[in-house]
Amino acid sequence: MKRILLITAAMMFAGAGQVVAQDTVIIEVPQPARDYVIAHPSDPVVIEGDVAVGTAIPEDIELVPIPDSPDYGYVYVDKRPIIVSRKDRKVLYLSE
Template sequence: MKTVLLVTAAAFMASAGLASAQDSVVVEVPQSAREYVIAHPADPVVIEGDLSQGYVVPESVVVRPIPESPGYGYIYVEGRPVIVSMENRQVVYLSEGSMEVPDDVVSYIETNPTDPVVIEGDLTMGTVIPADIPLVAVPDQPRYSYVYVQDRPALVETGTRRVVWVR
């Protein structure tokens, strides 16, 4: 009986260590999944509390699947893409700050200002620019256009009209 208890205790301790080790494992999200999420922004959701890696997304939040990476889904929070494990709804990738915009795109936008427009509400990442406001194409970047809103340049994803970067 003593041997059975020792073996059971040893197995429990080993599995507890494994679970703890699994919690700290860093998940490497495929680049193709990150690119898909950036290319297909979603309406932003509001998350209560501190959003960080490992955060479990509530069941009430709709997580969009990533077709080429079936183990992952995504949401957008405050204009930032967040990739979630479909298995347990834990955040496995959270972009840091704003989107990485190439310096030459920023230079072009800033040296080629347009007449400013007025939109309702605040200009933030994730804001959708109304269809009646003209966008200016960014040369050699067919996915992106830009607009100046009250003297602030904003890079816009042309297809969705969603702001992906703002000064």
């Protein structure tokens, strides 16, 4: 009986990992947008917590528009440019 439960649990965890992998969408920010953001630094902002690809930037943070890429905005946090989707405010690109 223990063996069946362990196999069932292992299958559930494996399936959960596949769901997460299927929901992850990687969006490649166009190089001209990245170049613009690096060439035009903005005033830095402070964001509480970790900032990572996929996390949403709080609504009270003003995004700087990217002229030739209206779907994207950006902010600088800790001297690093962060490119964000203007549609859902999720981080798409973090500079190294």
